[in-house]
Amino acid sequence: LPLADAVICTGGLGPTADDITTEAVAQAFSLPLYKDESVLNHIKDIFAKRNLVWVENNTKQAIFPQGARVIANPLGTAAGFALKVDGKWIFVIPGVPRETQKMFPEGVIPILRREFPQNEQYVARQTIKTFGISEASVDKNLEDIDFAALGVNVGFYPVFPENHVVLVSRQTTAEAAEEKLKLACDEVVARLNKYIFSYGEETLEEIVAGLLKEKKLTIAVAESCTGGLITNRLTDVPGSSEYLERAAVTYSNAAKVSLLNVPAAIIEKHGAVSEETARLMAEGVRKMAGTDLGLSSTGIAGPSGGSEAKPTGTVYLALSDAGQTICRHYVYRWDRKRNKMFFSQAALLMLKNYLQGKDK
Structure with a gap:
């Protein structure tokens, strides 16, 4: 504290025995602790709304050093506090990122601006x-x-x-x-x-969602090697029902044939992991769903299943509309889980570029 005018601490404000930040601050400055009834009632309201069983150790989150100014937490149960000691400020807020991001500009920045106007940038x-x-x-x-x-x-x-x-x-x-x-x-x-x-801060799936809504386009997805990950990412965005009509995880060859009408002869000739199969998967799911677009993935996530011609990490991604089907081929050298993430990222990026007129 002698080295700074303000100290900001995050974390250690929960109800468990290892959450000791409040006690540590109080002990460091020989301050008694007090219970804030309004904060306690707020915590109990959260428990009631979420149908959670009240556990008495949660009262700990309503305890503060004497003289502290409470910083409200609109997203959780752990309130923060600001404390001025010998002309120096100590700010303590939760370590949960989304709570920190909400409380810092609302509870910390205004005090810093008021107390240190000469340092404002x-x-x-x-x-x-x-x-x-x-x-x-x-x-x-x-x-x-x-x-x-x-x-x-x-x-x-x-x-x-x-x-x-x-x-x-x-x-x-x-x-x-x-x-x-x-x-x-x-x-x-x-x-x-x-x-x-x-x-900016938008995720790739949020960008894709915005473009699909803006252009009023619908999409269906057929996934093999990604196992539903592309669809999962699309549905992570609120309002995805506006553009996502359906999805199918057609993992086996039989599923590709029966659900997507991919001819068995094509799979036998070119393989399930091929440009030909990927194209027909995208076209098949689009026609089955009656959507504007169809997106597909087929590949080898690993660690086994690869060959010299089609090594582990190979993926074919296809995107179909009423007039054309485009296909992209990539080889990534990661483990199974990371390969699947790369496959889904590449698929969403292909979709984004198409929607922006960069990949047609």
Whole structure:
């Protein structure tokens, strides 16, 4: 605390024995603890609404050091608090990311702005999401950019199967922050453009959902090697019933024949993992469902089942509309679980590019 005007702590505010942040702060400054009845009632209301059995140790989450100002938690049971000691501020909030992200701007930032107006900066931030390039290669491609000279901090964040570049500019005016951020973004885009699929916090499935809704298109999905993962990701977005009509996991050859009308002779000649089969799967599910689009996946997730011609990690992805069917072939070198994630990512990216007119 002697080294800073404010200290921010996250975590350790739950009801269990190892949640000791509140007690530690109180002990550090020789402060008694008190129970906040309004916070306790809030916690009990949450339990009642969720039909949970009340356990007395949850009362611990309504205990605070004397003199602390409660920071409300609208998303959970663990409230935070702000405490001023000898002119210094201590902020304690939950470690659960979504709760932290909600409480920090509402409960911490206003106090910091009021107490330290001379330190206020304008922050401009941009997340650039890439796929199909490693974290090391991202760094290598950007190594000639002098971000410090541009007045921007850069961070690299692997979020499998993606790699994110986060640019942050802190300046004395909003205009200066935005200007410097744009210059840095332009430099990054010039070097990574073919790998970039998003500028911002939206997930790939959220982008796809927005495009399908915007264009008022419906889709059906036929999955083999991905086992429903593509559909799962599509339905992670609220409102997916507006565009997703149905999906089928046609894992066996018999399922591909009986449900999607893929001719057995095609599978026998080319194999279940082939461009020909992928195309017919996409066309079959589109016709079966009566949708605008049909999306399919067939591949070898591993660890066994590969061959010299079709190694483990091989996938064929197809997308069909009333006028054409496009197919893409990739080989990824991961374990089974990661291969499936890569397959689903590539399928959604193909769909996104098609909807944006980039892949037809």
